[in-house]
Amino acid sequence: MDLQVNGKKYTIDIDPQTPILWVLRDHLKLVGTKYGCGIGQCGACTIHFNGTAVRSCSIPVAAAANVAITTIEGLSEKGDHPVQKAWVDLDVPQCGYCQAGQIMTASALLSQNNKPTEEEIKLGMSGNICRCSTYTKINKAVKQASENL
Amino acid sequence: MHAKDKNQSRRAFLKTSVVGTGGLMLSFNWLSAQTDTWEGKEVRALENVRLSGHIIINADNSVVIYSQNPEIGQNVKTSMPMIIAEELDVDWNQVSVEQADLDTEKFKRQVAGGSQSIRKSWPVLRKAGATVRALLISAAAEQWGVSAIELRTETGYVIGKSGEKLSYGSLAEAAAKQKIPKKVSLKKAKDFSLIGKSVMNVASREIVTGTAKFGIDTQREGMVYARLLHAPGFGQKLVSFDAKQALQIKGVTEVFEIDNKVAIIADSTWTAIKGGEAIKTIWSKPLTSEDSKVQRKTLLDMVNAKGQNAKVNMGNVEQGFKKADQVLERTYEAPFLPHNCMEPMNFFADVTDEKVELYGPIQTPENQRRAVAKLLKRSEDEISLGISRIGGGFGRRLNGDFVLEAALISNKIRKPVQLIYTREDDMTAGVYRPAVTYKFKAGLTDGKISAYDLSGAGINMRNTVRPGTWPQASVPNFKLESQSLESHVTFGYWRAPTSNFLAFAEQTFVDELAEIAKKDPIQFRLESLKQAIDAPFGKVRYEPLRMIGVLKLVAEKSNWETKKKGLYRGVSAYYSHNTYVAEVVEITIVGGQPKIERVVVATDCGIVVNASGAHNQAMGAVVDGIGHAMYGEMPLENGVPQHRNFDTYKALRNSEAPKVETHFVKSQKAPSGLGEPTLPPAAAAFANAMYAATRKRLYSQPFSEQGVVLQ
Ligand code: FES
Ligand code: FES
Numbered sequence: 096m097d098l099q100v101n102g103k104k105y106t107i108d109i110d111p112q113t114p115i116l117w118v119l120r121d122h123l124k125l126v127g128t129k130y131g132c133g134i135g136q137c138g139a140c141t142i143h144f145n146g147t148a149v150r151s152c153s154i155p156v157a158a159a160a161n162v163a164i165t166t167i168e169g170l171s172e173k174g175d176h177p178v179q180k181a182w183v184d185l186d187v188p189q190c191g192y193c194q195a196g197q198i199m200t201a202s203a204l205l206s207q208n209n210k211p212t213e214e215e216i217k218l219g220m221s222g223n224i225c226r227c228s229t230y231t232k233i234n235k236a237v238k239q240a241s242e243n244l
Numbered sequence: 245m246h247a248k249d250k251n252q253s254r255r256a257f258l259k260t261s262v263v264g265t266g267g268l269m270l271s272f273n274w275l276s277a278q279t280d281t282w283e284g285k286e287v288r289a290l291e292n293v294r295l296s297g298h299i300i301i302n303a304d305n306s307v308v309i310y311s312q313n314p315e316i317g318q319n320v321k322t323s324m325p326m327i328i329a330e331e332l333d334v335d336w337n338q339v340s341v342e343q344a345d346l347d348t349e350k351f352k353r354q355v356a357g358g359s360q361s362i363r364k365s366w367p368v369l370r371k372a373g374a375t376v377r378a379l380l381i382s383a384a385a386e387q388w389g390v391s392a393i394e395l396r397t398e399t400g401y402v403i404g405k406s407g408e409k410l411s412y413g414s415l416a417e418a419a420a421k422q423k424i425p426k427k428v429s430l431k432k433a434k435d436f437s438l439i440g441k442s443v444m445n446v447a448s449r450e451i452v453t454g455t456a457k458f459g460i461d462t463q464r465e466g467m468v469y470a471r472l473l474h475a476p477g478f479g480q481k482l483v484s485f486d487a488k489q490a491l492q493i494k495g496v497t498e499v500f501e502i503d504n505k506v507a508i509i510a511d512s513t514w515t516a517i518k519g520g521e522a523i524k525t526i527w528s529k530p531l532t533s534e535d536s537k538v539q540r541k542t543l544l545d546m547v548n549a550k551g552q553n554a555k556v557n558m559g560n561v562e563q564g565f566k567k568a569d570q571v572l573e574r575t576y577e578a579p580f581l582p583h584n585c586m587e588p589m590n591f592f593a594d595v596t597d598e599k600v601e602l603y604g605p606i607q608t609p610e611n612q613r614r615a616v617a618k619l620l621k622r623s624e625d626e627i628s629l630g631i632s633r634i635g636g637g638f639g640r641r642l643n644g645d646f647v648l649e650a651a652l653i654s655n656k657i658r659k660p661v662q663l664i665y666t667r668e669d670d671m672t673a674g675v676y677r678p679a680v681t682y683k684f685k686a687g688l689t690d691g692k693i694s695a696y697d698l699s700g701a702g703i704n705m706r707n708t709v710r711p712g713t714w715p716q717a718s719v720p721n722f723k724l725e726s727q728s729l730e731s732h733v734t735f736g737y738w739r740a741p742t743s744n745f746l747a748f749a750e751q752t753f754v755d756e757l758a759e760i761a762k763k764d765p766i767q768f769r770l771e772s773l774k775q776a777i778d779a780p781f782g783k784v785r786y787e788p789l790r791m792i793g794v795l796k797l798v799a800e801k802s803n804w805e806t807k808k809k810g811l812y813r814g815v816s817a818y819y820s821h822n823t824y825v826a827e828v829v830e831i832t833i834v835g836g837q838p839k840i841e842r843v844v845v846a847t848d849c850g851i852v853v854n855a856s857g858a859h860n861q862a863m864g865a866v867v868d869g870i871g872h873a874m875y876g877e878m879p880l881e882n883g884v885p886q887h888r889n890f891d892t893y894k895a896l897r898n899s900e901a902p903k904v905e906t907h908f909v910k911s912q913k914a915p916s917g918l919g920e921p922t923l924p925p926a927a928a929a930f931a932n933a934m935y936a937a938t939r940k941r942l943y944s945q946p947f948s949e950q951g952v953v954l955q
Pocket of ligand 2: 188189190191192193194224225226227228229317586635636
């Protein structure tokens, strides 16, 4: 089947029930998208489906035909999306494992609501677990990014 | 460390080699220095040395610093090279950092554990930087035909008397030929220009662009994926398995038994996961004794019966209780906790006749290489071990069970293998923080603790108590006892081992004592600490003055004296990992439930190396402590872990995370641990605030089991 990821076309031969997460990671070698739970609970695998944040571990690749998929590797050309910039600027990451998912959730959130309140940020980011507890820094970074959109 | 190193230790080493285009690699071996002689003094240069670090100075004046310890999110990949860069006197912008592989010839203690990375390497890394700096100066002196004493350095340049300068890059090759000085000068703390600043994580850019490679991201030519099915319950043995269906899945290539587990080999992670699901396994009968309810009762019986296993016994506690004005007795209980690192366990192994290659996320690379050598009966010289970026450790990756498994599998199939745990495999695999029960009994005389008896019992815990920490030395009659309950549940160190729950129990108990003594809880602690200074009972093995310092700082920063209507506060103070921490949690009550308004943290960890990293560690550990006290638990029924994934295992979420204000005592003392010590006091400060608000005490974790809901 055909896939469109980060503006590139890929043709792959694969069981259509395979979750997109594993297609990205194992087949397209786009390993920036992370596995955390496999059941839609942690947000580590968050990608964009036509600009909307989705859990790639819980969507079969069959559902991705004719969808523009964006992963962390394709969020910006030079790693300079306002969310990425804010993340670096405020020194958000600790182990860093959850952060691709956090950034993909945050960037989708901001594209829907470019001036979120503190409460909206917290709520919008609550589907993403950070085991290192970088939460308050994440929220600050989302706020900063929203000011620099 | 190999024995042969010892024989070389009388000499000083400088191995040099030109790398790339005119770059120079300086590699040192040395002994760790005495910590007490560093401050602004001349210390002996790198002789009698045994471990080493790597500094590469390139011709273009860029510097590569190898970071020796595993990076698990504790920020050592940034902060350890900062220490070298400070003494080397280079601009941080010149520096790039690489993760070093395991190399016991060059490095000592390549471990991420016990919050010891900075503390143990501080003198060593400083000497490394200072010695290279001295060599560069000496090279410039030779070139200019002047005495080295006339020269100084400034951010990557050696500068002469009248301002002439040479870049480190241009001097590197000549520097390698200089004699290693007997002595090198270390900077005075007041002259630090990098240490103490906020330096962003060196891996930030890679992390935010998705290019940082974690262990789980390892992909090699010809590599296969492996998953392991382990017993559903602790103590169960594999009887048989049927792999027919699994082997029909396209991509599943092999299924076999290995070490009481079933291994599935496949061509992708997903097929390995699916393959595992398709296998039918039969296990021996579950063990009814491995049940949380049963074990909880046993632990309770143990602390009530008391063991003979006294770790400390000073004065006479029974006499003390008889004479006391008041006696208080309380029991505290903690459940098993999984670590739940965000990156599930995984490891790469490639075993061939010639060599064994290991690569992945591990906190204890040296131990694992040794263990794999023993397991596969190979020489350690044939085994290489690379350390990947690590998606969280929290102590889980001190244990190398998964490294051995990957090695065993690759050894059997003779292919490069990436072993991957699913979240379910990871959460149910054990290596848990052991369940533990504490019984405290204390007597108060004239408002002071006059007798103190703590009895702890934990599952597979060699020791449940911490001799040498407060309130020891401030109490005349003092006893600590510890017992262990044997079990099949595997033991694991969990961020701030022992302290993570003992601090909660102790510091909520002390809150009750202060209340009975009718004293302000901070005042009560200060008086007791003063006792340990003025008239201690026995040897004092902590620094009461530093504990007083953080208590005073937290009181000031939280406006402890100023009461505010509707705002409830709790305090807690704890010493662990050579670091002193006091915390105040402030809550309001919303709809009968607590909302954490703020956590104020005062820490004395000596010199702060990286201000931003330090804040991140202190903040993260506090939230971790509160989150796990609120929700964390892994109950067992007949040996079977009752949570398998984050649908039922509750982790603290963004909307519940409190604001954490961090303050550090200004200090010129050598740095101590910071990855763990702010965790232990957090739960008690929260529980004490809860009591202030609701008049209800919390005696066991998780708090959610007792109806507490964070707002
Ligand atoms: S891996 Fe997809 S939500 Fe956790
Ligand atoms: S930074 Fe480690 S899990 Fe979020």
